[in-house]
Amino acid sequence: MFELLGIPPQALFGQLLLGLINGAFYAMLSLGLAVIFGLLNVINFTHGAQYMMGAFVAWFGLQFLGINYWVALIVSPIVVAISGVILEQLFLKRLYHLDHLYGLLLTFGFVLIFEGMFRYGFGSSGQPYENPLPGGVNLGFMFLPWYRGWVVVASLIICLATWFIIEKTKLGAYLRAGTENPTLVRAFGINVPRMITLTYAFGVGLAAFAGVMAAPIYQVNPTMGSNLIIVVFAVVVIGGMGSIMGSIVTGFGLGVIEGLTKVFYPQASATVIFVIMTIVLLVRPAGLFGTQR
């Protein structure tokens, strides 16, 4: 077997794969955040909690209702999206005319509520979720577990499909126009408030989908979302929220960089994304793909 800079290839490619998977979650969550922010002018702090709820719905379904992973992959995002619609209709809607900061504070309040309730119900320790695709294939230079391969491929497809819908379809054109000038879009006879609600539901559903995919890899845990969302915020700052493709590229790229850091300098792996954020802010304050607003 060959060695690269004294690192065995198994470890290198293993971490690279894990980095890609983390990157997939960063991409899916920052995508949802960007789409929601574009239309609602709200940074959805609850995004991490909704990711966590997605995982918990899947776990709950498997544990008590016998719903398997593949069904949960569809059911769980729908359930969480419905909860998102309720949240938007009852609370978020009232804040659109105010400073963006109030949206952040409100959704932060819901993070505390959801996390507190799940911690009360399930404790702080993780709940294991059975791997639906056991086994894997030996590629010669590394062992590829089927499930991890599936996560990378599926999340890539989801991200690209989202990009396609927003950038290339009529529905996406409405969405982009609504982001640019909601009043004018309304004047053309499009139901903007409903579009806003559905956009929020979509972004939240995406977060829940990522949560279901994360369940077999990490343990299902009430705090899994809040730790992730802060990293995703840094990802959003690095990429800027201007471009859909930018969010996808930044998410996957930073995941890979984080994975590589784990191989070469593990002490810095928890902070590397924040360090990159600092550098990007010093060099290009608007973010790699963003425009200052």
Added chain:
Amino acid sequence: MNRFVAFGLLALLLVAPWIGVYPVFIMKALCFGMFAIAFNLLIGYVGLLSFGHAMFFGSASYITGHILKVWGWSAELSIIAGVLAATILGVAAGWIAIRRQGIYFAMITLALSQMVYFFCVQAPFTGGEDGIQSIPRQPLFGIIDLKSDMTLYYFVVAIAVGAFLLVYRIIHSPFGQVLKAIRENEARATSLGYNVDRYKLLAFVLSAALAGLAGSTKVLVMQLASLTDVFWPMSGEVILMTLVGGIGTIFGPVLGAFIVIAMQNYLAGIGEWVLVIQGVVFVIIVLAFRRGIVGELMALWDRRNKPAPTAVQPAE
């Protein structure tokens, strides 16, 4: 009006331990009151929402705790060292964070504080998950014994009153007026020839230093520095205190700190529900009482004294 309230509160503070109030409770609330005042200096007077103030509070408490326990310096020197550490961190973090405004500023400060948190998890001197425990209360100036809660109480009251007066002075100085101008209309302030970034940075550093003072004093009182001090829920807590009391009011943050600390004390027995209740309070205030308790009272007072309706909307 303000002056009467201030003297009344000061008198109440001075006699409180003699009329049966538990001094450690007041000291803790005063420390968090200072923390909230520091945070309010940014959100209330410059309009910058920092979601990472725990990094200054926590790092100062670690530095002070380490110096008190391992190096055995006297109380005031340890506190000064903690404040210095927070100030330096404030310069670095502020220099990075003021490059963006609004929502991005909040996300950047949150990310930076998470970085500091991970540093504290790994650094050897912080004691990891255990934190720094049973920190001795070294004597003040090397001679005045602070082991008794009563002596310490008056020291902490002196610090808190000093911090309060300092912030009051800052807000009512020409510097404070410029800060408010930046909050109201940044482009206008720039066009009037003010170097907006420099003002913002100075306000940020002052706020960081005061947050550090709060953290250092808290270590002296509670004799404990732990990861809780530097983790993001702490940043959320100080936001909650300021929101409850009233953003941009002088007394609001202190009142908010007393209310939140009292709430935590009474609810300590029900564990995770504290989080839920704090979240509910957040939601209610953001939806219905954005001015906070003091802000709403002041609005009520204004309405009763000025019957003529004014067109000017209160700043939010």
